Amino acid sequence: MTPDIVTPTVPSSFQTFKTSPFHPTGSQSAVGIIMEKLAINVKLTLLYSIHLIFASNNQRTVEVVSKLLTDSKCSGLVSVFDVVHAQNERVYTDGELVNTFINHQSKPFTILESFNGSVMSLTENWKKEPVCRNVVIFGRQSRNLSSIYRQIKSQFFINKAAIVTRFSRQEATDILFDIQDEKVFVLLEKLGKDLELCSWAANNKTSEVIIAAHSTVNNELIKTGAINLSGRHLTIGTVHNPPAVRIVPPLTPEQKKTIGGIEPSLIETIANHLQFTYNYVEASPNEMWGEVYGHRGNLTITGLLGMLARKEVDVVVSNFYINNIRWPYVSYTVVYKFSYESFLVPAPQPYAKWKAVFYSFTLPTWLATIASAVVVIVMLRLVAAASSFQSDSPLRRYDVFADYPFCCLYVIGNLLNVQVQPQSILSTANRMFLIWWLFGTLILTTGYRSGLISYMTFPFTPAAIDTIQQLVDSPLKKASFSVYTIEALVNSSSEIDRTLGRELIPHYNLTGMFVSLESGAWAVESNVDNLLYMAATMYPTTTAGPKVHLIKDAILPSRVAFGLQKDSQLKLYFDRDIQYLIEAGIVDHLKSVFAKKMDKWNPKKTNSRISFSLDSLQGAFYLIVFGFALSTLIFVAEVVVKMFKRRQSIKSH
Structure with a gap:
């Protein structure tokens, strides 16, 4: 949204005196009449001279502002004029200066109006324009200028801003410290004096440049910024x-x-x-x-x-x-x-060393190994029992695998790499079972020992x-x-x-x-x-x-x-x-x-030398202690059973 360019109503900066036709009376002398006419001419001459001075100063001010904001990268311009309400009309407080400024512009530009510190043309529905603009603010109330600048900045991407006013240097300094922007300039107009350009730098200091009345503007406008x-x-x-x-x-x-x-x-x-x-x-x-x-x-x-x-x-x-x-x-x-x-x-903590006994195999591997051992024990026992039952030879009737505890100890011994060699294997079927079982246990025990050593020597x-x-x-x-x-x-x-x-x-x-x-x-x-x-x-x-x-x-x-x-x-x-x-x-x-x-x-x-510490071998000692405890319990149970049977035998006799 861009406000329309307005042709402002510019009031004259001086009053126009109107005189009535002169009709002398008898009481007025000729000298008095001449003196009165002379006074009127002097007043008109002074007023005209003042008007010429203001017009010259306005032209000078506009020239300085134009040079100050000249920037080929940012040609857009926004001007803000302060207005007052007089006789149901809006008139600009700087009428002659505004008129001179508008006449000096050769390209279209945006005109905004401010009243009591509020930019009236800006609304909540205003969309910020994605182009940079230079800004000129004309104002007479120093307390409102900072607010006006911020309102404009919230709606435009400002490249440089010039504030044209006529108040004191201290008021200009206060505005600059309030805004704190190196691209904001305050141009002070002094009646009958040179122009004064004030600016703020990031070193938190202000600088003032006096632009003499007859100097070249380009030479006066020094570079600002620290x-x-x-x-x-x-x-x-x-x-x-x-x-x-x-x-x-x-x-x-x-x-x-x-x-x-x-x-x-x-x-x-x-x-x-x-x-x-x-x-x-x-x-x-x-x-x-x-x-x-x-x-x-x-x-x-x-x-x-x-x-x-x-x-x-x-x-x-x-x-x-x-x-x-x-x-x-x-x-x-x-x-x-x-x-x-x-x-x-x-961080995940290493497995306890005693778990090395179990972590060498995964759970499925353990289950498969146990299932295989059970199958082998059952098959050896069944084959041996069947062979002993069907044979008339006394040797076959005493096949070692016909004994169930022996089958269990034999298979477990194979898994523990303890070779229990029976004196005779009478069944051909059992021989075949044992060949493949021993070959399988060779692989199982080799893998288990490797994993056990690895877990005991290196934390996992x-x-x-x-x-x-x-x-x-x-x-x-x-x-x-x-x-x-x-x-x-x-x-x-x-x-x-x-x-x-x-x-x-x-x-x-x-x-x-x-x-x-x-x-x-x-x-x-x-x-x-x-x-x-x-x-x-x-x-x-x-x-x-x-x-x-x-x-x-x-x-x-x-x-x-x-x-x-x-x-x-x-x-x-x-x-x-x-x-x-x-x-x-x-x-x-x-x-x-x-x-x-x-x-x-x-x-x-x-530790470059690998040694099995007590911590590394804790699993073995745990198993030994567990085995001793279990064996002791079985031994106690056997003693109790024998003592019970003996008492029963004594009672029966």
Whole structure:
């Protein structure tokens, strides 16, 4: 929506005096008449001269404004004129100047009207135009000009803005400090004096340029903007989030907190180049980066985000993500790195050594082996019994396999690699059974021994959680500090992400969230660099194995930048220096300096000689103890049975 170009009603800047025909009376002398006519002519001459002066000054003002806003990349123009209501008509307060300005324009431009600090043509349905514009604001009320500028900026992409007015230099300075934009200029008109051009620079200082009445405009309009920040002091908000920012508390009351890490190192380098000083302000650990609560008109913004929105700090650092929730309240520098979110979970612990007796075979293998042994025992017994029953030879009647306990001991002995050789095998069928059985047991026992030795000498662990699906299916409780992460997952197009988002529990203490890993019941979410750092410092890998595990799947790829106040003029300076640091490899170098990595677990690293410790052979001793106990119980049972039978025999006699 663009308002129509209006042809303004321009009142004269001076009054037109009307005289009636002169009819002298008898009481008036000729000298008096002459003097009265002379006074009228002098008044008209003075008024005309003043009009010429104003017209000349207006022409000069318009010329300066035109030179100031000349920009081939942005030819669009928006002008804002202040109006007053007089006799049911709207008239411009700077009628002659407005008229001169309009007549000076050779291209179409947009005219807007302001009244009492409100731009009347702008409505809620106005759509922001995707083209840049230069802006000229004519006004006389200094208290309204900042508001008018912000209204225009909310609807147009402004390249440069000139505010033309006639108030004092102090009022101009107040406006510039309120707006804080290097591309905004205040042009002060001085009656009978030179023009004065005021501007603000990012070093938080204003400059004034006097444009002499007879000087060349091109030579007077010097370049504005500071090369550096010239000693400006910045307040920087931050939170503890290593390796991006690492805040170390003091060891003694006399010491101060030390702040280091990737981003403080970048700030130090940028400060040296841009020549600014700074101090850090730490946000509440329970708020960290901050969230937005409430509805429009009744918002509560916490953490670093709130500090920027309230203009309590100039810059924020500490892995400040770019997301759509923060956009309306802050600005960002260029992206200096990309990050991903993931989860740190309890590491699977190695199997107990005594389980090595069982873990050499899988459950199906164990079942197949036991079933095979049972089948062989039954077949040997049946074949031997049948052979003994059908034969008349006394030798066949005493076939060893006809004895059921012997068959069991023989088969078990084969499985345990204990060769029990019977003196005679009378059945041909049993010979065939034994040939294939012994061949099978050779393979089974070789595989079992290999697996047993492997499990006893090298720790084995269950498979770790490495995918989001496995994490969702696990009984672990999932924690996240960021409400934004939870909302992003819940609103995801992926069903597995939505399920994960619903299971995430918000945690309001980042350090406490990582401490919860010790219980073995929690999985915690954060950016990958932070997870690696915390794993390496809080849960380092020991000879007993890792304590935590970083899953391989990642979620929510994000861009990381420094946060700035909304429309901050520091952006131009920080963007330039950050880009230099990226191109020079300084950012990557700082990442490698401060980043941490999880050590890979190598149980053989500190012990080159492999020895079977008591821990490694605990399974064998457990079996021996179990066998002794079982044998003792059987022995006691046998003694009791014999004693019972003996008593029964004595009673019968």
